[in-house]
Amino acid sequence: MKIGFIGSGNIGQVVAEGAIRAGHSVVMSNSRGPETLTELVQKLGPKAKAGTSEQAAREGDIVVVTVPLRALPQLSTDGLAGKTIIDTMNYYPSRDGRIASLDNGSTTTSELTARHFPEAHVVKAFNSIYAPEIKTTAKPKGDPERRTLPIAGDDPAAKKVVTDLIEAMGFDVYDAGSLHEGFRFQNGTPAYCAHVNRTDLIHLLRQAEE
Numbered sequence: 001m002k003i004g005f006i007g008s009g010n011i012g013q014v015v016a017e018g019a020i021r022a023g024h025s026v027v028m029s030n031s032r033g034p035e036t037l038t039e040l041v042q043k044l045g046p047k048a049k050a051g052t053s054e055q056a057a058r059e060g061d062i063v064v065v066t067v068p069l070r071a072l073p074q075l076s077t078d079g080l081a082g083k084t085i086i087d088t089m090n091y092y093p094s095r096d097g098r099i100a101s102l103d104n105g106s107t108t109t110s111e112l113t114a115r116h117f118p119e120a121h122v123v124k125a126f127n128s129i130y131a132p133e134i135k136t137t138a139k140p141k142g143d144p145e146r147r148t149l150p151i152a153g154d155d156p157a158a159k160k161v162v163t164d165l166i167e168a169m170g171f172d173v174y175d176a177g178s179l180h181e182g183f184r185f186q187n188g189t190p191a192y193c194a195h196v197n198r199t200d201l202i203h204l205l206r207q208a209e210e
């Protein structure tokens with residue numbers, strides 16, 4: 001698969017590395033333009049190229065949206081109709097400004113993402129692991145220490161594609177349910193960034209309060 005990245009910071013870079021290790025190719029983008037990504041693309045190797053965000057959206061079979069949440073309203077929806085989007089974003093009021101619908105719990109960050117990209121299939125994933133650990137805690141299938149990562153989304157086919165990708169990158173996957181259920185592993189919940197197996201992850205997800 002070709003995976004487009006809107007955002008090439010801490011998370012974008014390590015997810016791209018892991019995806020390349022799993023046999024995929026990547027198109028990286030940021031807010032400043034492809035010419036600022038030359039060094040990164042060299043580091044990622046021949047399966048990586050830099051583009052504009054619109055190119056990453058258009059060319060990606062799936063597209064990882066991994067920017068500060070405050071940038072979401074500025075992102076173009078071009079090229080994303082019908083596509084699977086991986087949403088890694090978390091809400092930090094100190095960085096993103098206050099968002100009333102998140103503060104009062106009436107919605108979740110990934111539901112905001114789905115509202116911004118109404119024709120795409122949003123899957124919440126990789127929001128609940130520290131960027132460096134995507135590399136340092138990946139383990140082969142069957143390893144007793146293999147970590148389980150939660151995902152959430154409303155489209156089963158999109159969740160299957162994302163599950164296959166994450167499993168190939170060295171993690172088991174637990175489907176926590178609908179996009180709304182993603183509140184269970186937003187930042188600040190017991191499950192957030194927990195390095196756990198499936199059984200313990202389910203236990204932690206149940207402790208989240210809406």
Ligand SMILES: NC(=O)c1ccc[n+]([C@@H]2O[C@H](COP(=O)([O-])OP(=O)(O)OC[C@H]3O[C@@H](n4cnc5c(N)ncnc54)[C@H](OP(=O)(O)O)[C@@H]3O)[C@@H](O)[C@H]2O)c1
Binds near residue numbers: 032066068126
């Ligand atoms: N860091 C972590 O461990 C971690 C873990 C889980 C989830 N997250 C979440 O994942 C998201 C990304 O985190 P991060 O740590 O990777 O952030 P980061 O290092 O600050 O990188 C953000 C990236 O987004 C790009 N960007 C910003 N505005 C953009 C726009 N309008 N159009 C296109 N690209 C834009 C930036 O490009 P420029 O530099 O060119 O502006 C940069 O490449 C955040 O929502 C964060 O809360 C982070």
